Amino acid sequence: GDSVTQMEGPVTLSEEAFLTINCTYTATGYPSLFWYVQYPGEGLQLLLKATKADDKGSNKGFEATYRKETTSFHLEKGSVQVSDSAVYFCALGQSGNTPLVFGKGTRLSVIA
């Protein structure tokens, strides 16, 4: 079945450092890909998404590009802030009545 693998955390960075969180997937067909973020004590919220190959999703300085050739959707940000500290989930969605498939989450801590 479909699956998502993302890098294990925790990831600790200094403020203004460059962030990459790797995400690769295994899927049939042409899924949509998502990054969700969970801030402490809150529910998940959509950070960005891409629905087809070569699409780039972007939001709040974060970017991820849907790479079908490498089955990847890595999350990047050029300069992280303390407020970016959260757990980040990569997810895959197919059409039809199938559930979102989530990665295990990567905890990011940004220190001043």
Added chain:
Amino acid sequence: DTAVSQTPKYLVTQMGNDKSIKCEQNLGHDTMYWYKQDSKKFLKIMFSYNNKELIINETVPNRFSPKSPDKAHLNLHINSLELGDSAVYFCASSRRAGAGDTQYFGPGTRLTVL
């Protein structure tokens, strides 16, 4: 206005009790979900309803019973609570069924079974 709301936010109870968690969405979405998040943050789908009909029912003990009285509400009832049920439960909704749609999550209900 809160898009997806859950009550209660915290629930502490004894083993063997029965409890319910309520969820409401005011987004006009057709589809609602329940997820369980364990202590390692791993997120697992439990159920999904589309227009009040059950469409996803993952391998969940039958002590868990969802109920959708209308499109805007999806409640979760749990019988005979066990220690392993301790987790954070999230409700979510999307405009339509199909995991390609963006899901909107509630704030979660932290259930602790003693």
